[in-house]
Amino acid sequence: MADSTDEKPAGEEAGLSGLQQAYTAFIVHTQQCAVCRGTGIDCADAAALKTAWREARAAA
Numbered sequence: 001m002a003d004s005t006d007e008k009p010a011g012e013e014a015g016l017s018g019l020q021q022a023y024t025a026f027i028v029h030t031q032q033c034a035v036c037r038g039t040g041i042d043c044a045d046a047a048a049l050k051t052a053w054r055e056a057r058a059a060a
């Protein structure tokens with residue numbers, strides 16, 4: 001717990017599935033990230049979020 005990343009335990013946000021959380025995290029990031037918005041290319045963080053989303057979707 002050294003850093004302050006905002007990792008919430010599954011289910012903390014009422015009723016959201018892991019898939020929805022992963023999708024929302026990716027979309028919110030791309031809307032707020034200067035690199036993603038400025039270049040249209042996923043930055044490393046966006047790529048990690050997209051991978052997490054794909055894995056959640058594949059597991060759904």
Ligand SMILES: [Zn+2]
Pocket residue numbers: 029030033034035036042043044045046
């Ligand atoms: Zn980004």
